[in-house]
Amino acid sequence: MTDIAAVVSAPPKPSLLEVLRSRAFATKTDSLLTVVFLALILYLVYLALDWALFGAVWGADSADLCPQAEGACWSVVAARHRLILFGLYPYELHWRSTLACVSIVATVILSCLPYFWTARRLSALWIVGFAAYYLLMEGSPIGLEQVTTDQWGGLSLTLFLFASVVLLGMPMGLGLALARRSKLPVISLGVSILIDFIRSLPLLTTLFTAAVVVPILLPDWLHGDKIWRVIVAFALFFACYQAEVFRGGFQAIHKGQFEAGMALGLSAWRIMDKIVLPQVFRHALPGTINMVVVTFKETAIVIIIGFFDILASANAAFGTGEWAPYFLEVYAFVGLIYWVFIFSLSQYGEYLKRRMTVAAR
Amino acid sequence: MTKTLKSLLAAVACAVALPNAAAAESATIQAIKDRGTLLCSGHNGSYFGFVEVNDKNEWKGLDIDLCRAMTTAILGDPNKAQIVPLSWAQRFPALQSGDVDIIIKATGWTMGRDTELGLQFSLPYFFGGAQLMAHADLGVTQATELEGGTVCVEAGTTIERIVADYMKTIDVEHTMVSYEKAAELRAAYLANRCDAFAAWGPFLAVLRATEIDNPDKHVILSDQLSSEPIAAAMRQGDEDFVDLTNWMIAALLIAEEHGITMANVDEVAANPPNPTVARLLGSTPGIGERLGLRDTWAREMIAAVGNFGEIYHRNLGENSPYKLERGLNNLWSHGGLLYAPMLD
Numbered sequence: 001m002t003d004i005a006a007v008v009s010a011p012p013k014p015s016l017l018e019v020l021r022s023r024a025f026a027t028k029t030d031s032l033l034t035v036v037f038l039a040l041i042l043y044l045v046y047l048a049l050d051w052a053l054f055g056a057v058w059g060a061d062s063a064d065l066c067p068q069a070e071g072a073c074w075s076v077v078a079a080r081h082r083l084i085l086f087g088l089y090p091y092e093l094h095w096r097s098t099l100a101c102v103s104i105v106a107t108v109i110l111s112c113l114p115y116f117w118t119a120r121r122l123s124a125l126w127i128v129g130f131a132a133y134y135l136l137m138e139g140s141p142i143g144l145e146q147v148t149t150d151q152w153g154g155l156s157l158t159l160f161l162f163a164s165v166v167l168l169g170m171p172m173g174l175g176l177a178l179a180r181r182s183k184l185p186v187i188s189l190g191v192s193i194l195i196d197f198i199r200s201l202p203l204l205t206t207l208f209t210a211a212v213v214v215p216i217l218l219p220d221w222l223h224g225d226k227i228w229r230v231i232v233a234f235a236l237f238f239a240c241y242q243a244e245v246f247r248g249g250f251q252a253i254h255k256g257q258f259e260a261g262m263a264l265g266l267s268a269w270r271i272m273d274k275i276v277l278p279q280v281f282r283h284a285l286p287g288t289i290n291m292v293v294v295t296f297k298e299t300a301i302v303i304i305i306g307f308f309d310i311l312a313s314a315n316a317a318f319g320t321g322e323w324a325p326y327f328l329e330v331y332a333f334v335g336l337i338y339w340v341f342i343f344s345l346s347q348y349g350e351y352l353k354r355r356m357t358v359a360a361r
Numbered sequence: 362m363t364k365t366l367k368s369l370l371a372a373v374a375c376a377v378a379l380p381n382a383a384a385a386e387s388a389t390i391q392a393i394k395d396r397g398t399l400l401c402s403g404h405n406g407s408y409f410g411f412v413e414v415n416d417k418n419e420w421k422g423l424d425i426d427l428c429r430a431m432t433t434a435i436l437g438d439p440n441k442a443q444i445v446p447l448s449w450a451q452r453f454p455a456l457q458s459g460d461v462d463i464i465i466k467a468t469g470w471t472m473g474r475d476t477e478l479g480l481q482f483s484l485p486y487f488f489g490g491a492q493l494m495a496h497a498d499l500g501v502t503q504a505t506e507l508e509g510g511t512v513c514v515e516a517g518t519t520i521e522r523i524v525a526d527y528m529k530t531i532d533v534e535h536t537m538v539s540y541e542k543a544a545e546l547r548a549a550y551l552a553n554r555c556d557a558f559a560a561w562g563p564f565l566a567v568l569r570a571t572e573i574d575n576p577d578k579h580v581i582l583s584d585q586l587s588s589e590p591i592a593a594a595m596r597q598g599d600e601d602f603v604d605l606t607n608w609m610i611a612a613l614l615i616a617e618e619h620g621i622t623m624a625n626v627d628e629v630a631a632n633p634p635n636p637t638v639a640r641l642l643g644s645t646p647g648i649g650e651r652l653g654l655r656d657t658w659a660r661e662m663i664a665a666v667g668n669f670g671e672i673y674h675r676n677l678g679e680n681s682p683y684k685l686e687r688g689l690n691n692l693w694s695h696g697g698l699l700y701a702p703m704l705d
Contacts, residue, residue, distance in 0.1 A: 083418050088446070091417045150445050212451055215458040226460070303405050304541075306447040306455070312405045315544065316414040319407025321571045321682025327544050 087153015153308030168235035173242030249284035289349035387601035401428035469589035485590030513555035616668035623667035
């Protein structure tokens with residue numbers, strides 16, 4: 001008995017030293033390659049650290065030290081970070097933009113928590129979150145000084161665009177995916193044509209049309225604010241792609257499940273709601289996370305239609321005589337901000353995947 | 362029945378005709394006054410010296426100051442200028458769709474823009490031509506020596522066209538590479554991806570002086586590819602608004618000519634040295650009525666932003682990081698090309 005147990009139990013975990021020996025230093029060539037690449041990596045890390053930390057100049061007041069500095073000039077970030085974060089938003093009112101940012105981030109984080117995953121809680125959360133953002137940024141409805149949307153900018157605008165596009169686009173995408181499966185040819189064909197039409201246009205064209213061409217074609221009272229036109233167009237674009245992601249999820253579900261639902265006397269809506277959609281979401285999850293991450297990065301495209309998003313305000317941050325040589329530092333800072341958000345999003349995606357695997361077991 | 366119809370038609374006709382009659386002087390100026398702000402063009406980022414953003418997140422630059430001057434002339438307060446960020450490609454559609462009232466954004470006056478795009482241009486307020494900058498170690502001094510080289514330009518500007526035309530004229534084979542952003546273009550040039558960098562002369566000079574580590578490693582070639590008159594662009598069909606823009610620019614030039622500055626404008630207005638100055642500053646009434654403005658518009662404008670020379674020096678010249686010579690952008694009496702119409 002004991003013999004068998006010894007045989008069945010897993011082999012002892014190799015120590016770190018053993019792993020290193022077998023993986024990195026097994027032969028002479030292996031050892032040589034390991035040493036060479038390790039040295040190279042260390043050298044590159046040293047170069048990066050030397051530029052970013054050791055030789056760098058810090059603090060907004062030490063800008064005049066920058067031309068002689070060996071490394072990065074972080075003074076540009078110290079002096080101009082408010083421009084990068086808030087764009088053209090009036091300087092004294094930045095606290096409002098900060099709070100608005102927080103409300104959007106909080107909304108997104110909260111809607112990621114399983115507690116909020118019912119239609120009522122989720123919609124209540126979004127309405128509250130977006131209303132808070134809008135009221136803080138615009139100001140006039142709650143008696144604060146009015147700030148028109150063309151002054152919105154920086155990180156707070158990027159986050160707002162991203163959150164509204166995803167939150168509007170996700171239900172629209174589901175709607176389109178369902179409509180595409182409709183038994184009425186008018187609806188399914190119409191939606192297929194719409195999806196294929198919008199997917200065959202570049203995002204830039206779609207946004208340019210919404211921002212610039214629509215006001216020329218439509219009467220004045222139909223214009224709305226440029227930012228809403230762009231968000232709606234962007235959300236439609238997102239929805240068309242997301243609809244295809246959902247379609248993949250639908251196709252993974254066997255016809256038998258629908259038939260079983262009908263045999264049990266469930267209504268079509270209940271079959272969707274209780275049997276099909278939960279599985280569709282699970283199947284569509286990796287593609288969805290992908291779409292969301294790509295959309296976060298794609299918001300930068302609104303620079304072309306004159307929005308002062310985080311990348312545009314970064315451009316403005318190094319766009320004066322004194323800061324012009326330090327664009328690399330500004331881009332590094334913006335890159336770090338992007339990385340923090342996108343890395344959190346993808347980690348959240350991993351968490352969801354693990355959670356759903358548990359559910360499937 | 363017919364009677365009701367007739368009176369209805371008459372009412373509609375009245376409703377249509379009345380606003381037109383009231384706005385006959387200038388629909389644009391009327392709209393600006395009703396709105397209480399002037400919508401000017403900004404930039405999606407910054408364009409050295411012309412459109413920038415300062416540490417307090419406020420717009421500044423030569424073009425921005427001209428917009429503030431215009432706003433003061435119409436509305437009496439420079440802070441009522443509303444700057445709408447626009448990309449280069451977006452500026453003309455934005456003007457046509459009414460997103461902005463006027464484009465003051467380093468925009469060259471070309472025939473295509475004047476005719477096909479349905480724009481109308483003001484007096485030129487700046488002259489700058491396309492030029493080429495090359496790495497000094499190539500030993501190039503003029504464009505004919507760029508045979509087989511790579512020239513980088515900013516996409517969607519007149520420079521692209523000008524360089525292509527010029528290189529064709531002097532019969533130089535070259536590869537043209539376009540970049541959307543000035544910073545990308547700069548980086549590509551510095552990384553030796555292009556032999557030459559085509560841009561607007563003042564922009565190249567600013568870049569060479571402030572941004573590039575060793576200015577001596579770069580030469581601005583002697584060829585003057587173009588001399589572009591830079592002017593404000595407006596929608597076709599509102600002559601009175603164009604008149605106003607022209608006289609706004611003229612007033613800034615006349616003020617410089619007569620040494621009227623931000624600091625001394627009130628003194629001079631109280632005690633004008635000659636009839637022209639008296640008319641300009643409204644000490645002798647008349648200048649306001651002709652444009653449908655207040656008699657003191659020019660005086661308020663100069664008090665707010667200064668004369669043209671002050672605006673230039675603040676943004677591009679000696680009081681700016683760029684220290685750009687005035688050159689062609691001086692008054693005619695100082696060897697430049699800037700010329701104001703007569704104030705009679």
